[in-house]
Amino acid sequence: MTTSTLLLITAAIAMIGYLAGSRRALSLSGGRSSSMHSRPGYYGSFVAIWSALPAALLLGVWLVAAPAIINSSIRSEFPAEVKAQSQASQGLSFGMIEGIARGMRALSAEEAAQAERNPADLRNLMGARGVAIAGDPEAYMIKAANDLNTMNARSNLLRNIAVLLVAVGGAALAYRLIAPRFRARNRVESVILASLVVASSIAILTTVGIIASMLTEATHFFARVPAHEFFFGTVWDPRFAAAGATASEGQFGLIPLLLGTLYIGFVAMLFAVPIGLFAAIYMSEYASQRVRSITKPLLEVLAGIPTIVYGFFALTTVGPFLRDISSQIHGLATGDYSNFIQAQSVLTAGFVMGIMLIPYVSSLSDDIITAVPRALRDGSLGLGATRSETIKRVVLPAALPGIVGAILMTASRAIGETMIVVLAAGVAARIQLNPFEPMTTVTVKIVSQLTGDLEFTSPQTLVAFALGITLFIITLCLNIYALYIVRKYREQYE
Known part of the structure; x- marks a missing residue:
C-alpha cells in the first residue's frame, strides 16, 4: 500500500467518523439542539480530527524515522574494508545498493536467487527488465539490496497497520466521548487555533533556519578570510x-x-x-x-x-x-x-x-x-x-x-x-x-x-x-x- 493510498483510506475513515459523530449528536439531542453543548457539526469534526490527526502525525514520524533506521542498519552490515573508506565512498556504495534494490524488485524470486548466487548475472537480468546499474555489483551489495527490500517491505506493512489502527482507534474513542454536555466546540477550536499557530510559525522558523545556516557557513569563511578584507576589499x-x-x-x-x-x-x-x-x-x-x-x-x-x-x-x-x-x-x-x-x-x-x-x-x-x-x-x-x-x-x-x-x-x-x-x-x-x-x-x-x-x-x-x-x-x-x-x-x- 502506497503512502497516498494510506492517506486516502485515513481520510475516508475521518469522513465516516464525521458522519457518525454528527448522527450520534443528533440522536442524543432528540430534536432539541439546545440540549447539546455544541452543534452536531462540532461533534462530527471532533471525531474526524481524532481519527485523522494522530494517524497523520504517526505517518509523518514513520516516514522520517524508518528510512534513517533502515539505512543505518544496512550501513552497519558493510564489510570492514568498505567501512574504512570515506563517507563519500560509502555513500556511493549505498546509492548503488539502492539502485540494485529497485531493480531486484522487478525480478522474479528465481531470478533474484540466481543473482545472489552469481552477481555477474545480475546486470544482464536487470538489463532485460530495462533497469540499468552503474558498474558491476559485488556480492555484499546484492545481499544488502535484498535486506533493504525486506526491511522496507516489513516497515511499510507495520506502518500501514499502525496508522490504520490509530485512525480507527482515535475515531472510536472520540465517538464514545460524545455526550450532551461534552464541549466539542471548545476542543475543535483549540485544535484549529493550534494549527493556525503552527502555520504562522512556519515562516518564522524557516527564516531562523535560513539565517542559522548562512551564519554557520559564513563563520567558517570569516575564520579563513579576515572580515575587514571582505567588507572593505576593492578587488x-x-x-x-x-x-x-x-x-x-x-x-x-x-x-x-x-x-x-x-x-x-x-x-x-x-x-x-x-x-x-x-x-x-x-x-x-x-x-x-x-x-x-x-x-x-x-x-x-x-x-x-x-x-x-x-x-x-x-x-x-x-x-x-x-x-x-x-x-x-x-x-x-x-x-x-x-x-x-x-x-x-x-x-x-x-x-x-x-x-x-x-x-x-x-x-x-x-x-x-x-x-x-x-x-x-x-x-x-x-x-x-x-x-x-x-x-x-x-x-x-x-x-x-x-x-x-x-x-x-x-x-x-x-x-x-x-x-x-x-x-x-x-x-x-x-x-x-x-x-x-x-x-x-x-x-x-x-x-x-x-x-x-x-x-x-x-x-x-x-x-x-x-x-x-x-x-x-x-x-x-x-x-x-x-x-x-x-x-x-x-x-x-x-
Whole structure:
C-alpha cells in the first residue's frame, strides 16, 4: 500500500467518523439542539480530527524515522574494508545498493536467487527488465539490496497497520466521548487555533533556519578570510584553488559587487518607480472602470513573465539596440561610429529590470491609493480643489506610507534579481560609475561560486554564504527604514 493510498483510506475513515459523530449528536439531542453543548457539526469534526490527526502525525514520524533506521542498519552490515573508506565512498556504495534494490524488485524470486548466487548475472537480468546499474555489483551489495527490500517491505506493512489502527482507534474513542454536555466546540477550536499557530510559525522558523545556516557557513569563511578584507576589499578575484588546497587564495572584496548591486538596482528603480506610480494614479483616479478592468490585468502580465525571458530580451534586443543607437549618435557627432554603450551594461540591465518591476510598483500603489477613504477626496473637491490638486495634496500624502512600503519591497526585489543581470550586465566585478559599462551583482557571484561539483571547505565556496548574509542584512535595513517611514507619516495623516 502506497503512502497516498494510506492517506486516502485515513481520510475516508475521518469522513465516516464525521458522519457518525454528527448522527450520534443528533440522536442524543432528540430534536432539541439546545440540549447539546455544541452543534452536531462540532461533534462530527471532533471525531474526524481524532481519527485523522494522530494517524497523520504517526505517518509523518514513520516516514522520517524508518528510512534513517533502515539505512543505518544496512550501513552497519558493510564489510570492514568498505567501512574504512570515506563517507563519500560509502555513500556511493549505498546509492548503488539502492539502485540494485529497485531493480531486484522487478525480478522474479528465481531470478533474484540466481543473482545472489552469481552477481555477474545480475546486470544482464536487470538489463532485460530495462533497469540499468552503474558498474558491476559485488556480492555484499546484492545481499544488502535484498535486506533493504525486506526491511522496507516489513516497515511499510507495520506502518500501514499502525496508522490504520490509530485512525480507527482515535475515531472510536472520540465517538464514545460524545455526550450532551461534552464541549466539542471548545476542543475543535483549540485544535484549529493550534494549527493556525503552527502555520504562522512556519515562516518564522524557516527564516531562523535560513539565517542559522548562512551564519554557520559564513563563520567558517570569516575564520579563513579576515572580515575587514571582505567588507572593505576593492578587488574581487577568488581564483578557485586546486582540489585539496587549504590556502585562501585570491581576493574577496565585497565593494565591487555591492556597488554593482546598488547601482543596477538604482537604475532599475529610476525606470520602474515613476512609470509604475503614474500608472497607478491613472488607473485609480482617472481611468474608467472598463479601462481599468483591461489595463490592470495587462500590466500585471509583466509580473508573470519568467526573469530568464527578460534576460533573453535584454541580451538579444535591448542591448544590441542601445549599442547600435549609441554608435549612430556618436558617429553623427564625431564621425567615429564606435559605440559608447556596451551591449552588456548597467543601463541595459537596469532598463529591463525596471520593466519587470513596473507591475510591482503599479499594482501595490494602485491598491493603496484606492484604499484612501472617499471622504478625503470629497472634502478636498468640496473646498474647491481640482482633481490634480486633490491627488497631489490629499490622496498621495495619505497613501504615502503604503507607497513607500511598496517601493522598498520593489527595491528588495531588484536587489535579489540574478538572471537579468547575468545576461544583461555581465559578470565583471568592477568599480566604476559609467552606466554604459558592464558590472555585476552579489547574487550573480553567489551563483557562480556555487556552480559545479564543489565541497563547502574552501573560501572560494564559503564566500557565497557571506555574500548571502550581507544581502539579508541589506534587505533587513530596508524593511526597518520602511517601517520607520510608515509609522512617521501614519501618525501625521491619521
